[in-house]
Amino acid sequence: MPSSVPDEPARAPAANVLRLTFAVVALVSLVIGYIGLAQYVSRNPEFHGRPLDLLYYDLQLFVLGTPPLDEGSGRIPLLLDIARFTAPAVTVYAFIEAGRLLFAAELRRLRIRQARDHVIVCGDGMVADILTRRLRATGDRVVQVPSGSVVTGRDPFGLAGEAGDPEVLHAAGISRARALYACTDDSATNTAIALAAARRGRHRPLAVYAQVSDPELCLALQARHLGLAEPSGTRLDFFNIDDLAARKLLNEAPLVPTHGGPPRVVVLGATTFGRAVLVELARRWRVRDPQPRSPVPIALVDADATGAATELSHRYPFLSRVCRIVPFDGGLAELLADPVFPLPPDRVFICDDDEERALKTALTAEQLWHGGPGSVVVRLDRLASLRAAFDSRPGDHQVLDDLSGTLRLYGVANAACDPELIGDDLVERLARVIHESYVLSRRRHGEDPARNPALVGWEDLPETLRQANRSQAEDIGRKLRELGCALSPRVGSGAEYALAESEIEQLAVLEHQRWLKERSAAGWRYAEQRDDARRLHPALRTWEDLHEEMRERNHDAMRELPAILAEAGFRIVRVRAA
Template sequence: MLIRVLFAVLVVVSLVLGYAGLAEYLATSTQFAHRPVDLLYYDLQLFVINSGPVSNGGPYPWPLEISRFLTPAVTGYAVVEAARLLFATEIARLRARRRARHIIVCGSSVAARTLATHLEAQHPVVRVDSARSPATLVAAGLARADRLYALADETPANIATVLAASQVERRAHASLEVYAHVADPELGDALRDRGWKNELEVDFFSLDGVAAKQVLAAVEPDGERLVVIGLSAFGRALLLELARRAGRGIVDVIVADPDGEPVVAELRARHPFFAAACRVAVVPVYIPEPGVHLVFVCHDDEERALRDGLTAAATVDATRGTVIVRMAQLAGVGEMIVQHGHEDRLRFVGVLDMASVYLSERITDSLARAVHRRYLRDQRALGQDVADNPSLVDWDELPDTLRDANRASAGDIERKLAMVGCRMVPSLEEVPFAFEPEEVERLAVAEHERWTAERKADGWRLGARRDNARKLHPDLRPWQELGEAERQKDRNVVLALPEILADAGYRIVRRAPRVQRNR
């Protein structure tokens, strides 16, 4: 802004000095006219170094002498600035081509802008409004990018972005994580299992599905009467996630939606695990009853969600009721209401912010939490508590060293699965999976070698008895030297992988054999 103001001042000064100098210089001239309009014309010609009165070499009055050098300089700066603005887009594209390990966010939606803003705090980000062609992604530097997010409002636009990405030649040995939003989770499952050119693997996800998973992981319903008001995409995702988390039990849910019957019937028909795990009572309007309630208000219309949330919070059991309201752009309004103490039973979840946080983290963070949850369950089942084992605390209370250990274990899951021709894919439904005995043994050896290398890198040494303070452990020896009980610990880690992945919302599938193509 300051440079532009200075430029404008120089233009005015050049004009004034030029006009004054020409008026003095041509006052007695018989060769050049010196009416005011003629002086202005000659003055403007100074900017293109083509003014007739100053072509004979002078001498000239000092104002004209200054102006005849200043005006071309101003013109030169204007040309350079115009060229810079004209080619700014192309320069940005050239820079993008040379970028490496950056993240590309495609789409002009609120979700795309929210995610890009969240990512820019820690990563180099290239934003693209629309990327339906490979050329657009090449210009954004996809060949060297780490991640690609397709977050347009329309599902076809995001699928088109994935198709375009599959046609871009990647740098050798460069991995690419692709995330594409689809409104229908079932469509995402179908697309995820397809083969893509250049072995591109894509995580098709639903923003509301991600938020539903995060919400239930945070609140962990246990004994409350569950109520879902409004069967929006978020409401349907909540029901499916509740069913998935039910295990072998039955979940009772009240659905308050005047049009809920056909939606629930469709969910039962399309998802057998939902029909088996959820017992749903559909009512047109929610009428609170005494008891412990956990109410989810799920309307897409945020004004309606806010109204129904406030109404529910005012009528549920004052001491044992919690109302969770889905918000997107009005999430901040909900926080303001809670912070000012108007309704302490209200909780507002911002699906865009929540999904952005989830998507911006690498997959290993969600898996690391699942690994730790499984560890807690196993140790507590053995009668251990925090007094016996200080690591038996929630994830947020874990020391950084133990979090990193869980992340290392989670980060190695994909490598181990690839060793036996498997991979993990996001899935709402827990699909049974079993490794072959020889696969269990092979992966158990790999897990022990990973664990041994990790412990040694952290300074642990072989000792007759475990001593956390001195970093001594009796299992820091080759697989061949382990006893059968110690080997079984590693086998148990492998056997638990399907359940750990299901807890994080994934399942294991075997890779299809590659088809040899004739050239």
């Protein structure tokens, strides 16, 4: 059962003070009641005065009666007189508080059942907590479902249950939710939650995101969802926090040329984050310099740097065109002792999963400190709070030297838990690459942007055309299935299937048919001259009646498909005869 509800206010401090007050009153009542009863019983010998008997009589004061007072006689001592009123008052307060909590729990459940367009976050670890705070800060209504069968948070009366249990998802309002984030500490659990949510949320638009710690498994799950013959109706994606953090890092601090050429980069640790950083910086540099005159020199330092470099170059073919990866099998000592890679570097990324060792390397390797402000990035997670000690921004209380701004402690969970960044899913990224490929192709053919409003950057593209690119990305799986092919992550030594010209023709026909159906449904009509404002387009004809130049555009787009998929780490494989 959800542990918190949309827009639940923080508990008022006055309530805590009141509880503490009544706890003190209960303790005082017990003490003075015991003393008063001892005095009273000494005057009424028919009652036993042993300590256990007195304690028993004392406890009965809290239930509105005790035998000595009911059956005894004589003057009641002052302390006992006070206790016989304060003790029942504590009992009454306890009943009221219990009723209030029960009513509040039912009220919270009612609010959840009535919630609309809210967000569900499954998990109670670091990622889930940060994401919940970020969502609430942007005004989203959030229901948080705890991991496993342990209910935590402000709802102690929630029903225990697995987050992937359909009944728990139903109680969280999955049928009316806008989005769900599965971010427990277990990837298998997250996958199960995401799949259960995707099945439950089919009757209305729902975005489902599942955290997967293994990047290869993440790619494989993305491939299987993208490879569907028909869109599922649910926006489903799998994300890896190291990959997201690397993207955000290079977006905030992109590589810039130094000394008239590409910067020298050192990546210490071929960890998940280290590999993601290497791929992302290469991807960004390729966009910055589409025809690189000289590759970016990157020193990759790891116990198996050579194997990691070979694997990454196989998975992302553009790496060998954009970068010159120099592997150093070992540690920092091997890099410093080898003159092959010139030092000092311009950018350093310390990506060791051992956070203490990573921090120690950053603070002791003075040979890496010459790249300028923010040039030495240290990946942290558990120790990310240390960042405040090195922070040199105005108004902050700095207690440790950050080497004149050179050192940057980078918390991956804090960086990755950005709803907008997570929402930039695989379909969105592929749609962007499809558009960039289209723009480059049309410009190579000398097409004028003044005549084609689609020849602009993704940020300047109208939303209708962005959606058209998303629809094309979503349809990749269906078209490949028609050929007897499928998507596969570029993992291992498997061979990529090379599309024949006849298959490119078939894909081009399928893509044009999809595009024609989509545009016709949106009210577009055929005309010799394109007019986006009036929804007129010269390509709104059957494939047989299409001009040869228009057909060739579709051929070019399908020829670029393997490269577009390789950009995201996928390849086309044959699974059956066409």
